[in-house]
Amino acid sequence: MFDKILQMSLLYDFYGQLLTGKQQEILELYYGNDFSLGEISEELGVSRQAIYDTIKRTEKLLFGYEEKLGLLQKFLLNKKQVEEILSIVEKIEKNENIQSNLSYIEKEIETIKKLSYAILEK
Known part of the structure; x- marks a missing residue:
């Protein structure tokens, strides 16, 4: 660990x-x-x-x-998932060509939603 x-x-x-x-x-x-x-x-x-x-x-x-x-493991998993969410959001924020990359953004938003639901279900 x-x-x-x-x-x-x-x-x-x-x-x-x-x-x-x-x-x-x-x-x-x-x-x-x-x-x-x-x-x-x-x-x-x-x-x-x-x-x-x-x-x-x-x-x-x-x-x-x-x-x-398993509280510590759950905490560490949640922390990792939140870090992943923040990483995706930062990538989206840095993207200068938002209009031309709409499909990319939609895909990342779906990933954010899945991670968020996974965190909430625990």
Whole structure:
């Protein structure tokens, strides 16, 4: 997909509210503030191993939520489709010979409509 920190940040954005307060705090310190396991351990007064175990368990939970609900995948697909729509619109805007390329524009408008309907149906 993409690098682990970005992936975990996105999963946390989508599913973080489903975690306990302690899980949220540890993930925010680890991924959000780039604290080491030792720094989190000192901050919270628990063992380094407990922090490590909590991070691994919480990561597994977040991946499980994504596997079941797929909110991140849907978001990324919608984002890609909107980017494609914007790209088509920009091509149309840059076209100086609009009258002579009416069939091209009609085709692109159909593509925009299909993408828009696909986004709305999700």
